[in-house]
Amino acid sequence: GQQLNQSPQSMFIQEGEDVSMNCTSSSIFNTWLWYKQDPGEGPVLLIALYKAGELTSNGRLTAQFGITRKDSFLNISASIPSDVGIYFCAGQFMDSNYQLIWGAGTKLIIKP
């Protein structure tokens, strides 16, 4: 089936560092969503992107919808311990108005 390539798979960073992760696809999406999942919980929506080139912030989080519509990145500035978790990107195809295709996730671990 359709897939998103999300990288990196995991990140070990120091508290206070900036974080960057991205998703790419060979297909064009009309929506990109970024979710965070804590252990034992469901994904929580962080940022939604609807237009190519769109740059949206949510606190220390910033995400962009790539101009080609085939990629998106998420940046976290000045990471804190509660940022630990798994971050997922999800894309929605132009010809599908509901189904989301998910990346495999980026696991963020903060070194003490």
Place this chain on the structure above:
Amino acid sequence: NAGVMQNPRHLVRRRGQEARLRCSPMKGHSHVYWYRQLPEEGLKFMVYLQKENIIDESGMPKERFSAEFPKEGPSILRIQQVVRGDSAAYFCASSPSASGYNEQFFGPGTRLTVL
């Protein structure tokens, strides 16, 4: 709390038993999606339902799995004659519409363990 509700949070079944997972969407949402997640993996789409209608079940296994979203009450994901491979986290999401802005909001999940 008007979020997506799922119950039970944890469900243990022996092989051959039936599992029923329930999902109540957010208030005002009439679109429900079920996903399955294995450890260390992303979510896999199973089925999309609106009230009394299955819109897309292309991600559902052909046998033993069924889903419904009745006019009244929660959406139900039913797994008959469970096998060990059914052990996973099952998440339900809801959205206010399927076209245009499609922000799906997730419940806390049901973790199914098959002994």
